[in-house]
Amino acid sequence: MIDIAQFEKEGFAITAPLFSLEEVQQLITLLEQQKLQDEGPRRGGLRDVLDNLPALRSMADHAAIRAVMNQVLGKDAFVVRATLFDKTAASNWKVPWHQDVTIAVTERREVPGYGPWSNKAGVMHVQPPSEVLERMVTVRVHLDDCPASNGALRVMPGTHRLGKLNQNEVSPYVEEERSICCAAASGEALVMRPLLLHASSAAEHPGHRRVLHFDYAVGDLADGLEWRMRAEAETKQITPIC
Numbered sequence: 598m599i600d601i602a603q604f605e606k607e608g609f610a611i612t613a614p615l616f617s618l619e620e621v622q623q624l625i626t627l628l629e630q631q632k633l634q635d636e637g638p639r640r641g642g643l644r645d646v647l648d649n650l651p652a653l654r655s656m657a658d659h660a661a662i663r664a665v666m667n668q669v670l671g672k673d674a675f676v677v678r679a680t681l682f683d684k685t686a687a688s689n690w691k692v693p694w695h696q697d698v699t700i701a702v703t704e705r706r707e708v709p710g711y712g713p714w715s716n717k718a719g720v721m722h723v724q725p726p727s728e729v730l731e732r733m734v735t736v737r738v739h740l741d742d743c744p745a746s747n748g749a750l751r752v753m754p755g756t757h758r759l760g761k762l763n764q765n766e767v768s769p770y771v772e773e774e775r776s777i778c779c780a781a782a783s784g785e786a787l788v789m790r791p792l793l794l795h796a797s798s799a800a801e802h803p804g805h806r807r808v809l810h811f812d813y814a815v816g817d818l819a820d821g822l823e824w825r826m827r828a829e830a831e832t833k834q835i836t837p838i839c
């Protein structure tokens with residue numbers, strides 16, 4: 598459970614452990630068996646990880662995440678995307694301050710307020726209007742301990758209330774001395790609004806910094822546009838892992 602008033606004001610919260618060490622270990626073993634982290638693109642991430650590992654869907658619906666989701670989006674929230682991020686010696690990256698402004702959809706349709714479009718590894722992405730992004734919440738589950746020195750995410754509190762910014766409008770809202778470093782232990786999660794400005798540095802002594810990043814939403818998109826993952830949820834047979 599999180600402090601919901603604080604979450605709405607600041608745009609983020611760090612949870613108590615949502616997963617036991619045993620569950621985390623089970624997930625790491627699963628990822629290692631699948632060699633997903635080695636196949637990730639240059640930046641040490643793997644998009645659409647549920648496509649490669651549909652068993653992870655049970656984690657996205659884990660009771661501990663559901664309890665948080667019930668607080669922040671309500672019981673009708675559904676997962677719309679999952680990404681695995683890792684920082685290793687071979688792929689130790691940093692990202693500048695930005696908001697998360699794209700969603701994955703089933704197909705391109707010209708709908709007012711939606712755009713620009715992009716095709717990322719065969720998956721159609723679009724920037725929706727701010728109202729859609731404001732109905733979304735991200736849960737970043739840490740599989741490894743993530744102190745500041747391991748490339749933890751930094752956030753600018755309250756910036757989720759600015760609406761969608763162009764990347765060239767971001768810098769006036771970034772005050773490094775006011776930023777918060779979201780250090781977290783293995784099993785803990787960072788819950789955040791996608792419009793919250795965030796950035797991260799490279800790890801100082803890279804080993805692993807595995808984060809499963811789940812995006813959740815409520816409600817339909819406009820004029821027949823469909824969330825990609827929601828559509829797939831209805832057609833795939835899932836084997837639970839935890």
Ligand SMILES: O=C(O)CCC(=O)C(=O)O
Pocket residue numbers: 682692696697748749750796797808810
């Ligand atoms: O995991 C990170 O450090 C950054 C992830 C990121 O850039 C994002 O979620 O948009």
